[in-house]
Amino acid sequence: xxxxxxxxxxxxxxxxxxxxxxxxxxxxxxxxxxxxxxxxxx
Amino acid sequence: xxxxxxxxxxxxxxxxxxxxxxxxxxxxxxxxxxxxxxxxxxxxxxxxxxxxxxxxxxxxxxxxxxxxxxxxxxxxxxxxxxxxxxxxxxxxxxxxxxxxxxxxxxxxxxxxxxxxxxxxxxxxxxxxxxxxxxxxxxxxxxxxxxxxxxxxxxxxxxxxxxxxxxxxxxxxxxxxxxxxxxxxxxxxxxxxxxxxxxxxxxxxxxxxxxxxxxxxxxxxxxxxxxxxxxxxxxxxxxxxxxxxxxxxxxxxxxxxxxxxxxxxxxxxxxxxxxxxxxxxxxxxxxxxxxxxxxxxxxxxxxxxxxxxxxxxxxxxxxxxxxxxxxxxxxxxxxxxxxxxxxxxxxxxxxxxxxxxxxxxxxxxxxxxxxxxxxxxxxxxxxxxxxxxxxxxxxxxxxxx
Numbered sequence: 060x061x062x063x064x065x066x067x068x069x070x071x072x073x074x075x076x077x078x079x080x081x082x083x084x085x086x087x088x089x090x091x092x093x094x095x096x097x098x099x100x101x
Numbered sequence: 102x103x104x105x106x107x108x109x110x111x112x113x114x115x116x117x118x119x120x121x122x123x124x125x126x127x128x129x130x131x132x133x134x135x136x137x138x139x140x141x142x143x144x145x146x147x148x149x150x151x152x153x154x155x156x157x158x159x160x161x162x163x164x165x166x167x168x169x170x171x172x173x174x175x176x177x178x179x180x181x182x183x184x185x186x187x188x189x190x191x192x193x194x195x196x197x198x199x200x201x202x203x204x205x206x207x208x209x210x211x212x213x214x215x216x217x218x219x220x221x222x223x224x225x226x227x228x229x230x231x232x233x234x235x236x237x238x239x240x241x242x243x244x245x246x247x248x249x250x251x252x253x254x255x256x257x258x259x260x261x262x263x264x265x266x267x268x269x270x271x272x273x274x275x276x277x278x279x280x281x282x283x284x285x286x287x288x289x290x291x292x293x294x295x296x297x298x299x300x301x302x303x304x305x306x307x308x309x310x311x312x313x314x315x316x317x318x319x320x321x322x323x324x325x326x327x328x329x330x331x332x333x334x335x336x337x338x339x340x341x342x343x344x345x346x347x348x349x350x351x352x353x354x355x356x357x358x359x360x361x362x363x364x365x366x367x368x369x370x371x372x373x374x375x376x377x378x379x380x381x382x383x384x385x386x387x388x389x390x391x392x393x394x395x396x397x398x399x400x401x402x403x404x405x406x407x408x409x410x411x412x413x414x415x416x417x418x419x420x421x422x423x424x425x426x427x428x429x430x431x432x433x434x435x436x437x438x439x440x441x442x443x444x445x446x447x448x449x450x451x452x453x454x455x456x457x458x459x460x461x462x463x464x465x466x467x468x469x470x471x472x473x474x475x476x477x478x479x480x481x482x483x484x485x486x487x488x489x490x491x492x493x494x495x496x497x498x499x500x501x
Contacts (some may be wrong), residue, residue: 072393076245077360083252092255093129093349 112283114242117183122246155208157446160284164439179213180277191267221435237367241448248356322480351407358411376487387477417444
């Protein structure tokens with residue numbers, strides 16, 4: 060595999076990982092859970 | 102002979118992802134642990150405060166041990182301490198045991214498994230022309246770990262219960278041990294070992310160096326601002342009648358933009374003067390804080406502030422450490438990085454504590470916000486005269 064292809068693969072993998080984690084934050088269950096826990100601290 | 106850069110980066114990034122990620126979600130355990138054990142929040146909060154102080158206090162020692170006996174040994178011990186601390190955190194039936202696990206053990210473990218130790222390996226094993234970039238990859242991995250672990254922790258607590266979630270994280274921390282083998286550095290040649298600078302000489306040299314003093318002062322501000330914002334911003338938003346979902350989205354935006362900011366600044370550090378970049382980061386933080394507290398507050402202003410602060414969040418880490426490596430060389434990089442980080446943690450402690458103290462005495466966060474902005478400008482100014490030219494040492498006599 061060429062260096063360019065490997066670089067593209069790495070960037071694509073990183074972008075997908077970030078997108079997936081971002082999406083997980085937007086799931087209603089997690090949002091509610093996090094909000095409850097955050098607010099419970101104050 | 103050096104380790105390959107890919108090996109250093111993969112193993113270093115994986116270790117930092119685990120160590121920074123696991124600690125980032127600890128706040129999620131506050132409610133279940135205190136409710137289940139019948140403890141006050143102070144018990145939990147005190148252990149977390151001790152953990153942060155311990156992380157800072159142990160960093161120079163962990164760094165010195167890594168420089169002297171090898172980073173892989175310190176990483177292995179750190180990984181085991183991390184696992185032990187997490188297991189004790191889950192099993193502790195008394196506040197004192199909880200303090201020992203969550204505060205002391207995990208604090209020491211963090212000192213042995215985070216940036217200072219990994220950066221020592223990077224400084225020694227990666228070519229100086231790519232050092233800042235390599236440090237930014239490791240820092241971005243830590244940022245990603247923080248971003249990743251909040252939803253993972255939340256899911257683990259919900260599906261496995263808080264105690265099992267901690268035991269599973271303890272197993273995850275054990276992965277640091279095999280990863281440490283990938284960072285086992287080749288032995289130093291006997292002639293080079295004999296010419297090593299002593300620890301005392303290295304400390305005298307660093308603490309007498311103006312740029313080291315200025316960098317350390319700037320890093321204090323970094324810790325102050327991040328800890329204050331991280332801990333007190335949700336409360337500030339609540340005071341201004343913004344919903345909890347705003348704080349959650351802000352948390353996500355900080356985490357996401359932190360990854361981009363940390364990596365981006367590392368790339369920029371390859372081309373531009375690192376001290377100027379640091380100065381710009383602190384200046385922009387000050388400007389962002391002033392804009393945030395003076396413009397009308399709305400969910401969108403919070404999101405914009407979170408994105409900007411996310412970009413600037415851990416972006417100070419690669420250039421600060423790269424400058425230390427550039428001035429003093431890689432031999433005591435971990436120890437000197439540990440001392441700079443100690444200043445960061447003292448700043449963190451004061452940011453959290455003063456935030457609460459001044460809120461109680463004045464009834465608002467206004468004073469601390471302005472203080473954080475003023476400190477940003479102070480750090481911007483003190484980083485301007487930082488020079489990263491390597492120190493010139495008198496040649497040492499090497500025994501024949």
